[in-house]
Every structure is written in C-alpha cells, then in structure tokens.
Amino acid sequence: MFIQNHKRQLLAPGIIIQKLHYGPFAVSWWVFIKTKSTQNKQTCIPIRVNMRIKFELNQKEFIIRVVDNNWKPGYVCELDTEAIIYSTSSAAINETYKKIFDVKTRFSRPSVLGFDNEIMVEQLWAEVLFFPFQIIIQDITIFVIALGSSDRVEWNFAGPGYHSSFFHKYHGQRSLIYQLIINMEYRIDIYHQENKIQTYTGKSPNDVWTKLNILKSHNGKDLFGLCNQLIIEAIRNYIKIPYCKACDWNNVEIMTHAFEKHLKRRISVVNLNFLLNGNNNQQLLSNFLPTLLLYIQQILNLPTLY
Incomplete structure (x- = not known):
C-alpha cells in the first residue's frame, strides 16, 4: 500500500542534533533518495528528532514521531497506546495498523516519512548547515559526515574535523568503521552495535x-x-x-585551525585558549573585545554570538 495516495502533513520538522546527525552513528540519521527537483540525482534528507508526520488511513489519523533510540532513530506511532519504539517507521505504522484493524499491511519508510513529497523534503532541509555525502569506493559505501581542511597536499587538503564511516566485518562481526582527522592525526574507531570496541591512530590514512x-x-x-x-x-x-x-566557538581544535589559517597574520592574540575558554566568553563579549569578535565573525562567517 502506498501512503502517498493518502493526505499527509508534516506537523513538526523536528531538530538536528549535532552528536546524532554528525557523530559516529550519523549514517543512521540521513536518507539518500532521488527526487525530481534534483533531476534524479541522489539527495540527502535528515531524519530529525521529534519530527511528526500525520496521515489518514482507513478513516483513522496516524501520527509518527521520531525519537532518539540509543543513538539511532526510533519511531513511535502516537495512536499506539503501548507507545512502543520501533526501529523503522514502516514497522511502527504496520504494527499499529494491524493492532487497530486486525489486518496486515505494508508501507515503505520513504513514503511513511514523506521523503517522496518535495514540499515536506524542503521543510526538512530547513536550517541544515551541512549535508553529508555518500560515495562508493570498490563496492564499499562510504558516508562522509563532515569536512575539514589543512595545507597537506598529500591528503588532498583534508584536515581536522573531517569524519567518514562505513560498515564492514571486523573480527567476524558487522561493525561500524568511524574515521576521523583530529589534530593532524588519523584515527579509526570501531563500533559493534553501539559500543566502541577498538581505536587505532596513525600519522596518515595509510599508516592507520x-x-x-x-x-x-x-x-x-x-x-x-x-x-x-x-x-x-x-x-x-x-x-x-x-x-x-x-556551537564550534568552544571547540579548541576547530577554532585553533581557523585561527591559524585565517586570523593569525591579521591580529595579535597572546593566548587563543583564553579566548575560547567558556568561562571567559561572557566577560570578553560584554567588556573587552566586542570589536574583535565582530571581526572574527565576519572573517569566519560565524553566526552572531550575542
């Protein structure tokens, strides 16, 4: 059965959460599909926490809500009095429909979440600052979660802040391979289910x-x-x-890299850590360096901090 044949409404777009949508398990929080507006090219759509979608089936209103289910999306059908959290949106609607009407049915996730509706997709895209990439390297689907830059030509100028991941067997178990560049060091974290089981570091991608x-x-x-x-x-x-x-203002790694690259030659600051110390931010903003902060915002394209 196709939900797109029924009236649907996005009641709430939900929110993007940094640790979920751009963290180790980010791959679970984005969907790649093809739409007419992107000329059938793959487009990335976020599954947002607390997004709520309403549609009518068999003269009953169903509302699906997305929750954080141990770092991965969970789906609750608000018509279900048991409020069971399902691992897929289709399971949430199919099981609830069966409870109410005692009839089996089958809906697919994209149609349940409205990903086939371009108006709803536009609403889900709102205020998203970065859209991850999905690439295929020798039959391995790699999910690029965040970008970062450096002056290292041999790394194709990638740098701190760059994150990517993919699934592969590790010690015989399907595991998440989470790759990061931190302080010019390459790191790989191995996750089995939601547990980190191993970490490796190296001076380059090949080294690690x-x-x-x-x-x-x-x-x-x-x-x-x-x-x-x-x-x-x-x-x-x-x-x-x-x-x-x-939210990067207190991230010393990101701000130090930005400072070294864009500000160091233009201003004189004795201790960048002092500027980035959360305890000092309010004092700086209110008393000492409003002009400097405005200058930093303009150069780094920072949102207004006060």
Missing part, C-alpha cells in the same frame, strides 16, 4: 589502516574517501568559504 587486519588490498586514502573527486571538490569549496557554527 596498516594497523587493522582488514581491507589490506585497499588504499587508506580511498577508505577515508579522500581520493573521490566529489569529496576533493567539496573540500576545495570548504577552503574557499570557511564556515564555523556557533
């Missing part, structure tokens, strides 16, 4: 991947996604238009 006993025939840069032309171009654009979110 030599420490894992899997995917030996693959190049480390490829596995990080750094050789893909789409990602290379995205990093180039990221470098041209540096962007920091308001």
